[in-house]
Amino acid sequence: MNNLIIGQYVPGRSVVHRLDPRTKITIIFFFVIIVFFANSFWSYFVLTLFGLTSMFASKVPMRFMMKGLMPVWFLIVFTFILHLFINKEGTLLIDWSFIKIYSSGVIQGIAISMRFFLLILMTSLLTLTTTPIEITDAVEEMLHPLKRIKFPVHELALMMSISLRFIPTLVQETDKISKAQASRGVDFRTGPVKDRIKAVVPLLVPLFVSAFKRAEELAMAMEARGYQGGEGRTKLRELKLSKLDIWIYCLFICVIIALFLTRHYG
Amino acid sequence: MENKLIEFRNVSFRYTDEQPWVLKDCSFTIYENEWVAIIGHNGSGKSTIAKLMNGLIFPQKGEILIGDKIIDEQTVWEIRREVGMVFQNPDNQFVGTTVQDDVAFGMENRGFPREEMIRLIDESLSAVGMEKYRLTEPYRLSGGQKQRVAIAGVLAISPKVLILDEATSMLDPKGRLEIMETVAHIQTERDLSLITITHDLNEVTQADRVIVMNRGELWKEGTPREIFTEKASLRQIGLDVPFSSTLAEELRRYHIPIEKEPLNHEELLEELWTLHSKM
Amino acid sequence: MDITFKDVSYIYQKNTPFAHKALDRISFHIPSGSFVAIIGHTGSGKSTLIQHLNGLITPSEGEVLIGDVRITNREKPKDMKTLRSQVGVVFQYPEHQLFEETIEKDIAFGPQNFGISEEETNERIKEVLPMVGLSEALLGRSPFDLSGGQMRRVAIAGVLAVKPRVLVLDEPTAGLDPRGQQEIMDMFYQLHQKEQLTTVLVTHSMEDAMKYADHILILNKGKIYMEGRPEDVFTEVEALNKVQLDTPEIIQFMNKFSKRFNMKIPFQRQTPKQLAKQMYHLFKGDERT
Structure with a gap:
C-alpha cells in the first residue's frame, strides 16, 4: 500500500517531464484538434513523427505506454475492422464469398486507427509525465481569467x-x-x-x-491554520515558462504548418 | 514567566442549548514561555479548551483573552497567528500534497511572500528534524513524521503559543518520543509557550504546570509534584499516576518516609539513598 | 485452539517492482488457552501476522494452522466462515466498523452472518452488554450518538457476541483514557480466563504485555526477534534496546535500583506493592548486618 501511485505518473527528469504543465496541456489540446485535419499520408506521417518523438523524449518505458493503450486496443482494432467491411469504394482487394474488402476501406481503417492511436498516445503522455498536482496547478493558472x-x-x-x-x-x-x-x-x-x-x-x-x-x-x-479562502493568499507553487517551453511551442507551430502543407499531398 | 499570555475568565461552553455544559465556569491563566499540561478523562473538556483558545468555537459565558485582546469574530484571525495548534489525527490535518506544501499552507493563507516562505520552510523543517523530507508525499511518512510536519507548519508562522491537542495519542511509542523530544527542543530554542493536552504521564511530568479537568470543571492547578501528591483523588477521577509516585506511596506504607513527591526514577532513588544512609 | 506458524512468509505486491516482504520465515506455536502478546514497531509485520489468523490473507510461503484448519498459499479452507466465527478480531479503532441504525442491530450483525438464530443472538446481546459496561437502555439508540469510548465498547460487544474461541486484539485500547484502557483490558483478561480462550494481543504497551501475557513474541523487520515468558524476555534489556524497544517501567527502575544500592531483586512480575515490600525487607535486612 505504501507504493500506491496516484494516476499513472512515472517519475523522471526528461525534457517532457520538465516542460511547464501549461505547455503540455496547451499543446495536447491543439494536437487533439489538428489530428482531425490530417487527411493524407504525409500529414499523418508528420503527426506520427511528432507523437513518437515526444514518446521517446519522455523516456517513459514502453511497457507503461502500452499499459495505457491496453484498454483501447480493442476499440482501435474494432474501428479498423468496421471500416474494412463498411467502406465499399476504391478497388476490390479481397472477394471471399460474402466478405468484400475494398482499397479505400483499408486506407480509411488505417487512418482512423492512427487517429485514435495518436490521441491516446499524447493524452497518456501527459498523465505519465505530469503529476496530478502539476495538472491542478496548471488548470488553476489557465482558468484564472474566469475569476472575473x-x-x-x-x-x-x-x-x-x-x-x-x-x-x-x-x-x-x-x-x-x-x-x-x-x-x-x-x-x-x-x-x-x-x-x-x-x-x-x-x-x-x-x-x-x-x-x-x-x-x-x-x-x-x-x-x-488561517485559511479564509483565496482572497489575499500567496502561493508556494509557482509555474514558470522556461526557454525549453518556448522552443517546444516553436517546434509545435512548425508541426502545424507542416501538417497543413502536407494535407494536399500524398 | 510573569506576562500573561492566555486568560480564561469564567468561561462556560456548550455545543447547543439542549446539551449539557461541556465547560463550566473555568478561570485560569497561562503565562509566556511556560509549559502547561492539561489532563483529564475523555470528555472532561480538555479539547474544548484548546478549540476555544484558537477561536474555533466561542464561549456562551465569560471571556477569553489572548494578550490583551478578547477573542471574538473580529480578532479571531489575528489571534490564530499567535495560537498555533496541532490536532490528534495526523492524517486529518495534512493539507499539502508534499511536506513543503503542507508547511507552506499556513503562510500562504497569510499572504507571505514566496521567498520568505522558502526560507521559513527550511528553517522550520530543520527545527523538527524533517529537512530531508521536503518533497515527500504524506502517505510515505509515519504518524510521528506527519505530526512533526504539522508542528513545522505552525512554527513557520512564529506563534506565541503552541497547543498540542492529544497530538501523540495516535502514535506508537517511537513516534511519541520523537514528538516530545522535538517539542522540548523547540521550547528551549524559541520564545514559545506550550500547552499539551494529554494522557501521557511522561509529558505531564515534563511540564512546568498542570491543569486537571474533571467533568467540565477545573479540578486542580499546580506543579506536577503538587498534583501527583493527590494520588487517591486522581485515581478517583479516572487518571493515572507515574510509576515512581505509585512506588513511593507503597514504600510509605512500609514506613519508609519519602517526603518529596518523586517525579522520576532518579528522584526516588536519590531520596531512598539519603534515607538509607541515615538508617 | 492451537495456533501454529511454520516458515510463514508474506510478500506484498509480489512480482512487482514494489514487492515488499512483510513476514520472513516465521515459525511459532501458541498452545490453546495461552495469552500471547505480540510486540514490535510499526512496520515490523504485526498486523500482517494477525491477518493470517482468520484467513484475511494467506501466506505467500509456509503454512498456518488454526486448530485443525490449514492455510497455505494453495490451500484455502473451504469453510472460511467457520474459521472466522471461531477467531474473533478486534481491530484498531474498531468503532470505525459500526454501520447499523441501532446498537442492537450492530451487535447482532456478526452472529447473524454466522448463522446464529435470532433468539440465541438476543440472549448473547444481553450477555455481552454488561461485560463491556453498556446498559440495555442504549440498545435502540444509534451507535453514532455515543461517545468514542462507548462506540468502541459496542464494536467489541459485536465481536464477543459471536463467542469466538480465539480472540485477536489489535491495540484495543488506543486513544482511550487511562481508566477506559484498564477497564477494557481487565474485561478481556477475565473473559480469557473464564472462557479459556486463546488470546493474541498486539500492543505497544510493555506494561500490558507484562501484566496479562504468559508468552511474548517480539517482531522486528518481519522476523521473530525474541520469544518467551515475559520475565525472561523483558529482562533482556540490551537486546530490547538494540531494536529500540523499552522494558516495562518497573524493570527499568529495578535495574537502576540494583546499580545504585548494589542489591539485586529478581524480577518475578511483581506489582509496585510487592516490590515495595521486597525493598523494605532488603533495607531492614541490610540494617541488621
Missing part, C-alpha cells in the same frame, strides 16, 4: 488537490474496513449478486462516516 466572471477557480483547484491528497488515505481505509467486516462474517466475494450488493452497505456506511469525520476535522485544521 466569479467562477470559483481557487476553490476548484483546492478541492482537486485535497482529493488527490486523500485518495491514498481512503484506499487504505477501504481495505481496513472491508477486512474488519469480513472478520464479522461478511462475504464480499461469493454468493448471489443480490447478497453481494447487500454486503456493500457495511463497507459504504463506515466509509462515508469516516470521510465526513475527516472532512470536518480537516476543515477545522485548515481554519486553525
Whole structure:
C-alpha cells in the first residue's frame, strides 16, 4: 500500500517531464484538434513523427505506454475492422464469398486507427509525465481569467488537490474496513449478486462516516491554520515558462504548418 | 514567566442549548514561555479548551483573552497567528500534497511572500528534524513524521503559543518520543509557550504546570509534584499516576518516609539513598 | 485452539517492482488457552501476522494452522466462515466498523452472518452488554450518538457476541483514557480466563504485555526477534534496546535500583506493592548486618 501511485505518473527528469504543465496541456489540446485535419499520408506521417518523438523524449518505458493503450486496443482494432467491411469504394482487394474488402476501406481503417492511436498516445503522455498536482496547478493558472466572471477557480483547484491528497488515505481505509467486516462474517466475494450488493452497505456506511469525520476535522485544521479562502493568499507553487517551453511551442507551430502543407499531398 | 499570555475568565461552553455544559465556569491563566499540561478523562473538556483558545468555537459565558485582546469574530484571525495548534489525527490535518506544501499552507493563507516562505520552510523543517523530507508525499511518512510536519507548519508562522491537542495519542511509542523530544527542543530554542493536552504521564511530568479537568470543571492547578501528591483523588477521577509516585506511596506504607513527591526514577532513588544512609 | 506458524512468509505486491516482504520465515506455536502478546514497531509485520489468523490473507510461503484448519498459499479452507466465527478480531479503532441504525442491530450483525438464530443472538446481546459496561437502555439508540469510548465498547460487544474461541486484539485500547484502557483490558483478561480462550494481543504497551501475557513474541523487520515468558524476555534489556524497544517501567527502575544500592531483586512480575515490600525487607535486612 505504501507504493500506491496516484494516476499513472512515472517519475523522471526528461525534457517532457520538465516542460511547464501549461505547455503540455496547451499543446495536447491543439494536437487533439489538428489530428482531425490530417487527411493524407504525409500529414499523418508528420503527426506520427511528432507523437513518437515526444514518446521517446519522455523516456517513459514502453511497457507503461502500452499499459495505457491496453484498454483501447480493442476499440482501435474494432474501428479498423468496421471500416474494412463498411467502406465499399476504391478497388476490390479481397472477394471471399460474402466478405468484400475494398482499397479505400483499408486506407480509411488505417487512418482512423492512427487517429485514435495518436490521441491516446499524447493524452497518456501527459498523465505519465505530469503529476496530478502539476495538472491542478496548471488548470488553476489557465482558468484564472474566469475569476472575473466569479467562477470559483481557487476553490476548484483546492478541492482537486485535497482529493488527490486523500485518495491514498481512503484506499487504505477501504481495505481496513472491508477486512474488519469480513472478520464479522461478511462475504464480499461469493454468493448471489443480490447478497453481494447487500454486503456493500457495511463497507459504504463506515466509509462515508469516516470521510465526513475527516472532512470536518480537516476543515477545522485548515481554519486553525488561517485559511479564509483565496482572497489575499500567496502561493508556494509557482509555474514558470522556461526557454525549453518556448522552443517546444516553436517546434509545435512548425508541426502545424507542416501538417497543413502536407494535407494536399500524398 | 510573569506576562500573561492566555486568560480564561469564567468561561462556560456548550455545543447547543439542549446539551449539557461541556465547560463550566473555568478561570485560569497561562503565562509566556511556560509549559502547561492539561489532563483529564475523555470528555472532561480538555479539547474544548484548546478549540476555544484558537477561536474555533466561542464561549456562551465569560471571556477569553489572548494578550490583551478578547477573542471574538473580529480578532479571531489575528489571534490564530499567535495560537498555533496541532490536532490528534495526523492524517486529518495534512493539507499539502508534499511536506513543503503542507508547511507552506499556513503562510500562504497569510499572504507571505514566496521567498520568505522558502526560507521559513527550511528553517522550520530543520527545527523538527524533517529537512530531508521536503518533497515527500504524506502517505510515505509515519504518524510521528506527519505530526512533526504539522508542528513545522505552525512554527513557520512564529506563534506565541503552541497547543498540542492529544497530538501523540495516535502514535506508537517511537513516534511519541520523537514528538516530545522535538517539542522540548523547540521550547528551549524559541520564545514559545506550550500547552499539551494529554494522557501521557511522561509529558505531564515534563511540564512546568498542570491543569486537571474533571467533568467540565477545573479540578486542580499546580506543579506536577503538587498534583501527583493527590494520588487517591486522581485515581478517583479516572487518571493515572507515574510509576515512581505509585512506588513511593507503597514504600510509605512500609514506613519508609519519602517526603518529596518523586517525579522520576532518579528522584526516588536519590531520596531512598539519603534515607538509607541515615538508617 | 492451537495456533501454529511454520516458515510463514508474506510478500506484498509480489512480482512487482514494489514487492515488499512483510513476514520472513516465521515459525511459532501458541498452545490453546495461552495469552500471547505480540510486540514490535510499526512496520515490523504485526498486523500482517494477525491477518493470517482468520484467513484475511494467506501466506505467500509456509503454512498456518488454526486448530485443525490449514492455510497455505494453495490451500484455502473451504469453510472460511467457520474459521472466522471461531477467531474473533478486534481491530484498531474498531468503532470505525459500526454501520447499523441501532446498537442492537450492530451487535447482532456478526452472529447473524454466522448463522446464529435470532433468539440465541438476543440472549448473547444481553450477555455481552454488561461485560463491556453498556446498559440495555442504549440498545435502540444509534451507535453514532455515543461517545468514542462507548462506540468502541459496542464494536467489541459485536465481536464477543459471536463467542469466538480465539480472540485477536489489535491495540484495543488506543486513544482511550487511562481508566477506559484498564477497564477494557481487565474485561478481556477475565473473559480469557473464564472462557479459556486463546488470546493474541498486539500492543505497544510493555506494561500490558507484562501484566496479562504468559508468552511474548517480539517482531522486528518481519522476523521473530525474541520469544518467551515475559520475565525472561523483558529482562533482556540490551537486546530490547538494540531494536529500540523499552522494558516495562518497573524493570527499568529495578535495574537502576540494583546499580545504585548494589542489591539485586529478581524480577518475578511483581506489582509496585510487592516490590515495595521486597525493598523494605532488603533495607531492614541490610540494617541488621
